[in-house]
Amino acid sequence: MHFAFDEDQLEFRAQLRAFAEKQCTPADIRAAWASPLGWSRPRWKALAEMGVTGITVPEEFGGMGLGLIDAVLLLEEAGRAGLPEPLLETVALGVPVLLDAPGPQGKALRARWLSSVADGGATIAVGTSSMPAVSGAVGAELFVVERDGELHAVPAAAVALTPRPALDGSRSLAQVDWEPSPATLVVSGFEAEEFLAALGDRAAMSTGAVLVGVADRLIAMAAQYAKERVQFGKPIGSFQAVKHHLADALVRVEFARPMVYRAAWSLTEGDRDASLHASMAKSMASDAATLAARTALQVHGAIGYTWEHDLQLWMKRAWALAAAWGDAATHRARVLELLLARPPRPVAP
Amino acid sequence: MDLRFTSAQERFRAEVRSWLEANAPSASRGTGPLPSLDTAEGFEAHRAWERVMYDAHWSVVSWPEEVGGRGVGLLEWLIFEEEYYRAGAPTRVGQNGIFLLAPTLFEFGTPEQKARYLPAMASGEEIWCQGWSEPDAGSDLAAIRSRATLAGGTWVLNGQKTWCSRGAFADWIFGLFRSDPEAERHRGLTYFLVPMDSPGVTVRPIAQLDGETGFAEVFFEDVEVPAAQVLGGVGEGWKVAMATAGSERGLSLRSPARYTEAAARLVELYRRQVEADPAGAARQADAVARAVIDAEAYRLQTYWTVTRVLDGGGVGPEASMNKLFWSETDLAIHSTALALLGEQAEMLSDDSRPPPWLDGFLFALAGPIYAGTNEIQRNVVAERVLGLPRA
Numbered sequence: 093m094h095f096a097f098d099e100d101q102l103e104f105r106a107q108l109r110a111f112a113e114k115q116c117t118p119a120d121i122r123a124a125w126a127s128p129l130g131w132s133r134p135r136w137k138a139l140a141e142m143g144v145t146g147i148t149v150p151e152e153f154g155g156m157g158l159g160l161i162d163a164v165l166l167l168e169e170a171g172r173a174g175l176p177e178p179l180l181e182t183v184a185l186g187v188p189v190l191l192d193a194p195g196p197q198g199k200a201l202r203a204r205w206l207s208s209v210a211d212g213g214a215t216i217a218v219g220t221s222s223m224p225a226v227s228g229a230v231g232a233e234l235f236v237v238e239r240d241g242e243l244h245a246v247p248a249a250a251v252a253l254t255p256r257p258a259l260d261g262s263r264s265l266a267q268v269d270w271e272p273s274p275a276t277l278v279v280s281g282f283e284a285e286e287f288l289a290a291l292g293d294r295a296a297m298s299t300g301a302v303l304v305g306v307a308d309r310l311i312a313m314a315a316q317y318a319k320e321r322v323q324f325g326k327p328i329g330s331f332q333a334v335k336h337h338l339a340d341a342l343v344r345v346e347f348a349r350p351m352v353y354r355a356a357w358s359l360t361e362g363d364r365d366a367s368l369h370a371s372m373a374k375s376m377a378s379d380a381a382t383l384a385a386r387t388a389l390q391v392h393g394a395i396g397y398t399w400e401h402d403l404q405l406w407m408k409r410a411w412a413l414a415a416a417w418g419d420a421a422t423h424r425a426r427v428l429e430l431l432l433a434r435p436p437r438p439v440a441p
Numbered sequence: 442m443d444l445r446f447t448s449a450q451e452r453f454r455a456e457v458r459s460w461l462e463a464n465a466p467s468a469s470r471g472t473g474p475l476p477s478l479d480t481a482e483g484f485e486a487h488r489a490w491e492r493v494m495y496d497a498h499w500s501v502v503s504w505p506e507e508v509g510g511r512g513v514g515l516l517e518w519l520i521f522e523e524e525y526y527r528a529g530a531p532t533r534v535g536q537n538g539i540f541l542l543a544p545t546l547f548e549f550g551t552p553e554q555k556a557r558y559l560p561a562m563a564s565g566e567e568i569w570c571q572g573w574s575e576p577d578a579g580s581d582l583a584a585i586r587s588r589a590t591l592a593g594g595t596w597v598l599n600g601q602k603t604w605c606s607r608g609a610f611a612d613w614i615f616g617l618f619r620s621d622p623e624a625e626r627h628r629g630l631t632y633f634l635v636p637m638d639s640p641g642v643t644v645r646p647i648a649q650l651d652g653e654t655g656f657a658e659v660f661f662e663d664v665e666v667p668a669a670q671v672l673g674g675v676g677e678g679w680k681v682a683m684a685t686a687g688s689e690r691g692l693s694l695r696s697p698a699r700y701t702e703a704a705a706r707l708v709e710l711y712r713r714q715v716e717a718d719p720a721g722a723a724r725q726a727d728a729v730a731r732a733v734i735d736a737e738a739y740r741l742q743t744y745w746t747v748t749r750v751l752d753g754g755g756v757g758p759e760a761s762m763n764k765l766f767w768s769e770t771d772l773a774i775h776s777t778a779l780a781l782l783g784e785q786a787e788m789l790s791d792d793s794r795p796p797p798w799l800d801g802f803l804f805a806l807a808g809p810i811y812a813g814t815n816e817i818q819r820n821v822v823a824e825r826v827l828g829l830p831r832a
Contacts, residue, residue, distance in 0.1 A: 093450070093516050094443050095741070095748040161442060315827040330830040332816070335823030342822060343762045350741040351734075357444050372734045424730035431708050431733065432715075439529075439706045 095350070097165060105165040107142060112173030118402040124176040125261025125405075129231045131176040139177060140212025148187040153206035160184060160294065164301045164356035168349075171305025171413075174405050176262030178215045178228030184298035186216025189236050189243070189291060193278045201245050201278070205234050218295075219268060220288065225256040227416065229266035236278070237268055243284050244276040260408040293370040295417040297355040300370075300377030304352055306409045307345045307377075307384035313403060314338060314388035321393075334391055341380075341387040348376035368430045375423035378414040385410040444744075446520070453513070454520045460499060461528040466490060477794065478534045479653035484568075484610040487534035491565025501539055501563045508555060509563030515747045519696060526702035537607055538562040538569035542615050545632075545685045549673040558634065572602035572616025572635075572659055573682065579604075580817050582617075583626040583679065587661060589618035589633065596620075596671070598633065598641075598664040606811070608657030609646035612637055615685075617678050630678030634670045641665075650803050651795055686813060687760045695767045697740035703774045703801065704736035707781075710798075714781045721783060728777040735770040742766070758825035761818040768808030768815060775802035 115135055124131050139145050147163050149155020156162075163183055170179050187209060190201050208214035214233035219226030221239050229235070230253065235246045246268075253266040270276070279287050315338055318329030328334050355373035358366040385407040389396045396403045414420070446454070466473030475490065476483035494500040495509060503518040504510025511517075533539065539562055546555055561567040578584040587600025598618055605614065614635050621629030637644065641664035646654035673681035711729045714722040742763070746756060778798040779786040790796045795803060809815040823829045 093446050093744060093748070095744045096752060097442060311827070315829060318829055327830050329823070329827075330832050332820065332832070335829055336816065336819040338827055338829070339762075339765070339819035339822035342827060343765050346759070346762055347735070347738040347742050347766055350745045351738050353442070353745075354444060354741050357442055372737060375730075375734060376738060421727060424727055424734065427734060428708075428711075428726055428730040432712060436709060436712060437705060439702070439709050 095353070097353075101162055101165055104143075104147075104162070105169050108144060108166055108169045109173070111138070111142060112169065112175060116173045116175055118174070118405060121174045121176055121262070121405050130262045130264035131178065131231065133231070136177050136215065137212040139179070140210065144179065145183060145212055146210030148183045148191075149206045149210040150191070153202065154210040155206065159360040160188075160297065161353075161356045161360040164297070164353060167298050167301035168305040168308075168352070171302035171307075171409065172309045173305070174262075174309070174409060178217065178232065178264060180298050180302055181218055181228035181232075182209055182214075182216045184294055185218040185291060186234065186236055188294055189218065189278070189287065190216075190245075192287065192290070193245070194283070197245075197278060208233065217264075217268070218291065220291075224267070225265040226268050228264050229253060229268055230255055230264035232264075235268055235270070237270070238284070238288060239272055241284055241288075242272065242280040243278045243287050244270070244272055245278050246270045246276050250276070258412060260412040262409075263412055289367070292417065293355075293367050294359060296370040296374035296423060297352060297359055299413050299417050300348070300352045300355065300373040303377040303381040303410065303413050304345060304349050306406050306413065307341075307348075307381040310381070310384040310388040310403070310406050310410065311338060311342050311345060313406070314341075314391040317392055317396075328391070337387045337390060341384045344376070344380040344383050348373070348380040351376050368427060371418075371423040371426045371430070374418060375420040375427065378420040378423070381410040382414045382420075446516070450516060450520060453517050454524060457499070457521050457524040458528070460497060461524055461530055464493060464497070465528045465530040467529070473531070474529075475531050477651075477653055478532055478607075479609070479649070479651075479655040481610060484534060484607075487531055488565045488568060490531050491533070491535050491568075495564040500535075500565070501543070504543070504559065504563065508559035515751060519698070519743065519747065522696035522698040523701070524698075526696075526698040534607065535562060535565050535568050537571050537611075538567070538613075541571065541685050542569050545615075545672065545681060548684055549632075549677075549681050553669070554634075554672065567612045568607065568610070569613045569615060570605045570608040570611035570637075570657075570659075571685075572605055572608075572614040574604045575601055576603055580814050582682075582813075583630075585617055585619060585630070587616070587618045588622070589620040589631055589666075591620075594668060596631075596633065596666045596668065598635065598661040598666060600661050602659045602661070604647075604656050604811070605659050606656045608637075608644060608659055609654040614642075614659060615672070617682050620675055620678070624676065627679045629676055630682070631675050632672040632678040632681040633666055634672055635661075635664065635666055639664050639666070650806070651800065687756060695763075695771075697736070697743045697767075700736035700767060700770050700774065701740050703771070704733040707732060707774055707778050710778055710781055718783075722781065725777060725781050728773070728780065732770065732774040732777050735766070735773060739763075739767055739770055758821055761813075761821040762826070764812055765815050765818045765822070768805075771805040771808050772802075775805045778802070 143156050144166060146155030147158050151157040167180055193201050205214060216234045217226050217229040217232035218236045233248050235251050237244055250270055252269040256265045256267060258265050318334050319327050321328045351373040355369040358369040388403060392403055395401050466475050475486040478484050478487040491500055498511050501510045502513050502521045506512050546558060575585050589596045589598050602616055614637055616633055617630050618633055619629055620631040641662040643660040645658045647656050649655040707729060711722060779802055824831055
């Protein structure tokens with residue numbers, strides 16, 4: 093039992109943080125949100141040069157060949173930075189699906205796409221038919237999409253996108269239409285069910301990781317504001333009403349974080365409780381980020397309600413991602429379902 | 442990162458489990474449950490159980506062998522705790538000593554003090570209570586007025602302590618007294634170790650919500666205490682006390698096993714209620730899941746913290762976050778259980794005691810109050826973790 097990251101993992105996070113401080117300022121995020129893409133190809137390219145986009149891509153395709161446990165700190169950092177690029181969609185969802193894709197089709201997909209992901213030439217969008225729209229779809233080169241229980245991989249040229257703008261300008265949401273064919277089919281039947289279940293678990297954990305970073309940033313912004321804003325002749329952060337709001341929000345974030353890390357470890361190691369761990373993590377992270385957004389807005393007061401203030405960039409991420417891939421209540425219901433599926437355990441009276 | 446236990450740790454777990462199965466008081470063997478520890482009879486029964494554990498070297502596994510432990514690490518201590526709660530073994534009557542005072546003694550005690558107090562604490566021969574709060578010093582602990590004056594090399598204590606858990610029956614008390622009335626509030630305090638049978642000590646037991654004397658007021662009237670019974674330096678009491686408070690709020694007092702075990706019981710209660718009253722159970726489903734998830738989060742946070750400590754780090758003001766979280770989680774687990782039981786929840790057992798869920802609920806209600814109210818913890822988190830200005 094050693095529940096901590098190693099130096100390489102921490103160092104990689106530090107590099108991404110330093111990069112984002114320069115290359116992903118609030119002004120940069122606003123520019124991305126205002127663009128048709130919702131994100132920036134040059135910045136994606138720069139992330140590729142750091143090795144970020146290829147973290148889960150095997151070394152033979154120019155990536156780092158690492159797992160979700162290595163990616164989780166980067167996802168959290170992406171949330172903290174408000175990074176608009178489809179990092180989660182590509183490295184935590186798209187690449188693992190391609191790595192698991194069976195047969196000659198899988199081999200062809202990996203050969204065609206993985207080096208492009210690693211070198212920053214491509215992003216991947218992933219969606220299921222139950223979703224009203226697919227995130228990271230605008231600008232994606234490859235779509236991994238489900239219909240009628242089958243999973244298909246469809247290049248951008250073969251899809252028709254109907255962009256669906258969202259409150260969070262970096263969601264890059266679109267409805268994706270395509271014609272299923274033997275050439276696009278990745279898996280079907282029982283195997284597809286397993287793929288989709290694994291995809292859902294990875295999505296829950298990864299979205300949770302981004303949310304923890306978003307929540308952390310929201311609380312940091314609110315704490316900073318509470319130190320500076322003076323009313324009744326004192327910084328508002330000296331008032332208990334403000335302190336207690338912020339302390340409660342911070343506690344929820346601090347306890348969500350290890351849950352996300354554990355889920356990342358379980359998914360990487362193929363732990364038999366990985367689904368349970370992923371749902372626990374997402375439920376806590378969704379609630380923590382929603383509370384952080386609510387608290388940060390209340391602490392800022394009217395200025396936080398303005399378009400001009402940067403708080404919106406993180407609040408809107410929090411709201412979007414709290415609902416994405418199953419909201420807190422959905423994952424709690426799943427947790428209970430999974431626990432009840434276990435044999436009854438004798439407990440002390 | 443590796444979240445598996447080593448095979449040595451798994452063997453340790455198996456050893457703990459089989460010893461507890463063979464020795465812990467249990468209804469099936471007719472040796473349990475013990476009477477409430479807040480009665481004179483129950484207190485002695487719990488003390489006897491401490492001795493059984495001590496004789497088998499299980500009472501304080503993480504302490505060095507020379508003071509009664511096994512010298513195992515923090516992870517093994519967590520494993521022991523998981524097994525202890527899983528077995529439904531008795532509440533630790535010595536908890537104020539072994540979990541609160543002992544870490545402080547290890548940090549600030551002289552070699553003589555450690556040798557004098559720790560083994561007797563580990564065996565249950567000397568059971569400790571805490572003497573901090575006073576009628577006019579609760580959340581504002583630094584306002585304490587009980588005095589210590591030096592007369593010919595001996596300290597003389599006067600004043601009143603209150604809400605001393607286990608105070609009705611304890612053998613010793615650790616307390617904070619004002620040794621320098623001229624000094625600023627937080628300075629001029631000294632931490633004393635005092636036998637409860639000292640001349641001048643008067644105990645007035647106080648009945649708690651369950652009707653039993655779980656805590657007491659303790660009066661000091663010219664109580665003489667030798668200088669060797671000062672813990673830490675004279676005037677250093679606040680610093681020493683805050684180390685104890687860190688243990689109380691942070692790692693040692695409330696190991697996660699208490700909550701994960703209660704959560705496991707909650708799932709089993711829910712499972713039964715789904716059979717008995719599906720619609721009623723469904724209304725509590727979200728609360729059940731929430732409580733179970735929070736208990737698990739506390740467990741993981743503890744492993745995260747323990748790893749940091751084992752890697753050479755410390756526990757700072759984040760102990761206050763722990764205290765907020767475990768106290769709220771405990772209440773959530775037990776409130777949800779009572780909600781599942783519905784109108785049955787209020788009823789007492791045949792022995793006129795609250796049955797386990799109701800008893801646990803009453804106990805959990807104290808959590809947000811003792812060890813520094815949750816309002817005080819929120820202030821600590823805001824000021825010392827987030828850096829907000831003091832009022």
